[in-house]
Amino acid sequence: MGRDKDDNTEIDSVVPWMRAPVDVSNVENCALETLPCLNPKLKKALENMGISSLFPVQVAVWHETIGPGGFERDICVNSPTGSGKTLSYALPIVQILASRPVRCLRALVVLPTRDLALQVKDVFDAIAPVVGLSVGSAVGQSSIAGEIAQLIKTPKLDAGICYDPEDLSQNLESAVDILVATPGRLMDHINNTKGFTLEHLRYLVVDETDRLLREAYQSWLPTVLQLTQTSDDGLFPSFTPFVPSAFGSLRTVRRQSVERGFKGKPYPRLVKMVLSATLTQDPSKLIQLDLHHPLFMTTGGSRYRLPEKLECLRLICETGMKPVYLVALLKSWEGEKCIIFTSSVETTRRLCKLLNFFGDPKIKAKEYSGGLNQSVRSKELKAFRKGDIQVLVASDALTRGMDVKGVTNVINYDMPPFAKTFIHRAGRTARAGQAGRCFTLLSNHEVRRFSKLLKKVGSDSCPIYPIPPTSLDSIRATYTPALEKLKELVESEAPKKGRQAFRHNSRTGNSQTKLNKPRSEA
Numbered sequence: 001m002g003r004d005k006d007d008n009t010e011i012d013s014v015v016p017w018m019r020a021p022v023d024v025s026n027v028e029n030c031a032l033e034t035l036p037c038l039n040p041k042l043k044k045a046l047e048n049m050g051i052s053s054l055f056p057v058q059v060a061v062w063h064e065t066i067g068p069g070g071f072e073r074d075i076c077v078n079s080p081t082g083s084g085k086t087l088s089y090a091l092p093i094v095q096i097l098a099s100r101p102v103r104c105l106r107a108l109v110v111l112p113t114r115d116l117a118l119q120v121k122d123v124f125d126a127i128a129p130v131v132g133l134s135v136g137s138a139v140g141q142s143s144i145a146g147e148i149a150q151l152i153k154t155p156k157l158d159a160g161i162c163y164d165p166e167d168l169s170q171n172l173e174s175a176v177d178i179l180v181a182t183p184g185r186l187m188d189h190i191n192n193t194k195g196f197t198l199e200h201l202r203y204l205v206v207d208e209t210d211r212l213l214r215e216a217y218q219s220w221l222p223t224v225l226q227l228t229q230t231s232d233d234g235l236f237p238s239f240t241p242f243v244p245s246a247f248g249s250l251r252t253v254r255r256q257s258v259e260r261g262f263k264g265k266p267y268p269r270l271v272k273m274v275l276s277a278t279l280t281q282d283p284s285k286l287i288q289l290d291l292h293h294p295l296f297m298t299t300g301g302s303r304y305r306l307p308e309k310l311e312c313l314r315l316i317c318e319t320g321m322k323p324v325y326l327v328a329l330l331k332s333w334e335g336e337k338c339i340i341f342t343s344s345v346e347t348t349r350r351l352c353k354l355l356n357f358f359g360d361p362k363i364k365a366k367e368y369s370g371g372l373n374q375s376v377r378s379k380e381l382k383a384f385r386k387g388d389i390q391v392l393v394a395s396d397a398l399t400r401g402m403d404v405k406g407v408t409n410v411i412n413y414d415m416p417p418f419a420k421t422f423i424h425r426a427g428r429t430a431r432a433g434q435a436g437r438c439f440t441l442l443s444n445h446e447v448r449r450f451s452k453l454l455k456k457v458g459s460d461s462c463p464i465y466p467i468p469p470t471s472l473d474s475i476r477a478t479y480t481p482a483l484e485k486l487k488e489l490v491e492s493e494a495p496k497k498g499r500q501a502f503r504h505n506s507r508t509g510n511s512q513t514k515l516n517k518p519r520s521e522a
């Protein structure tokens, strides 16, 4: 297994501007009544969402954007999972855009996955329309034609008159002020959609930054930066010819949305906000963002921080008996929502089947992984949100950002490969100040490696969770037939190679964990 280069805890290797951060842990919650300058319509919308005060990271960002900071610097936020980062950028962007009612694409939010993008769109949808702003998504949920119809306003045509298509394309306008996108679909629109332009863009949010910077995703970031570049003197847009598209060169003519630059100098620039619970400190990655006098906001002095009310626990399992321990845990909860993380798509699928083969009516599991097609994934997630499913077995496709209310327990069925993976998996519970527990199932040989990982994530306590031997014994009896059923299923499905692997793993007692190489965030 490779090492994540960015997975170290060395704080002295960081870029200079990260060495003097704003410490969000010194900031208090702020009641909406006392939040300076908050648009009354937005206040009402927040109250309708059940929000009566802003969380510390939201208050800190508010001060640097709407408050005295005045968006003069680009903002980099490293704040724990579930601390409310989405609203920390959505609220100031919506408040500022609402002050100038012109319909054009002025804010772009990019996220790595479709489900995550739709979740963030929901937050914008809850606050933007009340101040007259329109929010769109480019995530591949509908056909490209459907998306274009949602994003681009076509002029009304008079009946009986012939129009030149070229003239018409000149008159196309954005139907949205804010766009939430995944990189792939964003690039589709940049390259192919008539009337889609970033020339008016004022705000670019890169959420889950370290995840997005890890892969090129069709060079979406350099493309967006180039399309929104202004010349050095700030007076004229740069006319660098760009990759040719179906509609000619992608040149940008960014409008003169004059803003204050650093130290009050007025000039047009694209404001960037980048956020993560595990923000990268790798200079070679950060440089790609071309940040403008970045202001670093973090929580506490350590690199990573777990949510305050998260309890970490571990179970040391007998070889080959992990499923038995898992079922014992699940049986003890009854009805509490739980996510079980595995190391690969294949393990996710097989573990989910195996759990259902136990035949316990209280344990009905569904799977969520990159191995399923997107519509099935989204359907299972919806059912889990609604509470129709209590147990979701997931690959690391669900690790980042997903916000499901009422998840009280997370289980690492397979030990997370990196500290970052632990942070994001565990962070699916204990969100928004709520309590939650993260269990990690370990074999004896994993104990040392897990202790090292815990040090990295700053957890000083992870006691052993005791499972009474009697409850294990009763489950052992149902384990063998369940495993037999799984074996039959695998043999009926798998090609020869897969069968051999399964037999081998059954003999060695690792039927669930060693069938596939772990794939990060599959």
Ligand SMILES: Nc1ncnc2c1ncn2[C@@H]1O[C@H](COP(=O)(O)OP(=O)(O)OP(=O)(O)O)[C@@H](O)[C@H]1O
Binding pocket: 050, 051, 052, 053, 054, 055, 058, 079, 080, 081, 082, 083, 084, 085, 086, 087, 276, 277, 400, 401, 402, 403, 427, 431, 432
């Ligand atoms: N001011 C607030 N008051 C109450 N609940 C809030 C507030 N702000 C956000 N929340 C809730 O907190 C939860 C977590 O918010 P959000 O998803 O933005 O966290 P995050 O910091 O982006 O987490 P992650 O790093 O896992 O993506 C959401 O359910 C959201 O509705």
